[in-house]
Amino acid sequence: MRAVTVAAAAMLVLAGCTQPAPEPTPTPSPTATPVFASDEEALAAAEKAYADYLAMSDLIFGEGGRESERLEAVATDAIVELESEAFAEVERNGWRSEGTTKFDSVTLQAATYSDWSATSVTIYACSDVSGLDVIDASGTSIVAADRPVRQPFELTFVGGDEQRLLLDEKELWEGAGVC
Numbered sequence: 001m002r003a004v005t006v007a008a009a010a011m012l013v014l015a016g017c018t019q020p021a022p023e024p025t026p027t028p029s030p031t032a033t034p035v036f037a038s039d040e041e042a043l044a045a046a047e048k049a050y051a052d053y054l055a056m057s058d059l060i061f062g063e064g065g066r067e068s069e070r071l072e073a074v075a076t077d078a079i080v081e082l083e084s085e086a087f088a089e090v091e092r093n094g095w096r097s098e099g100t101t102k103f104d105s106v107t108l109q110a111a112t113y114s115d116w117s118a119t120s121v122t123i124y125a126c127s128d129v130s131g132l133d134v135i136d137a138s139g140t141s142i143v144a145a146d147r148p149v150r151q152p153f154e155l156t157f158v159g160g161d162e163q164r165l166l167l168d169e170k171e172l173w174e175g176a177g178v179c
Contacts, residue, residue, distance in 0.1 A: 046108075046157050047123070050123070053074040054127075057071065066091055076166050076168045103127050123155050124175065
């Protein structure tokens, strides 16, 4: 009996000394690859997106404001709605443009690009309309001689479908040194 008691006690002691079964280590989830490799790459993408936006805007304006929904390829719904109202006025008045809008003096203001759905790139840029004329239905220029030809904008782009940036906000910027 004593041998059974000693054996039982030894088993209890040994059971307390054994280590519990190890818990499985969770498999690390893969980390998302950033949308852009650097701020410079984000800036270059924003510059391309703005060039695409201006090209489409100039095309629509040059065609008298018709089919402004084509802006959906380069801008978010908020910009499309805003610009569509302006293009509707262009069409009602029989206006059209000749020439192109350019931009320069681009500076990165902010960029977030850890994943596509949260991508946002804000830049400052100087828009230059010196090469753009507005013509009425009779072919006469309606541009005021004193119009400002260079204006600074703060432009925000967001990630859109097909992995490209879309213009989301366009505000005149009162900051110094852009233009």
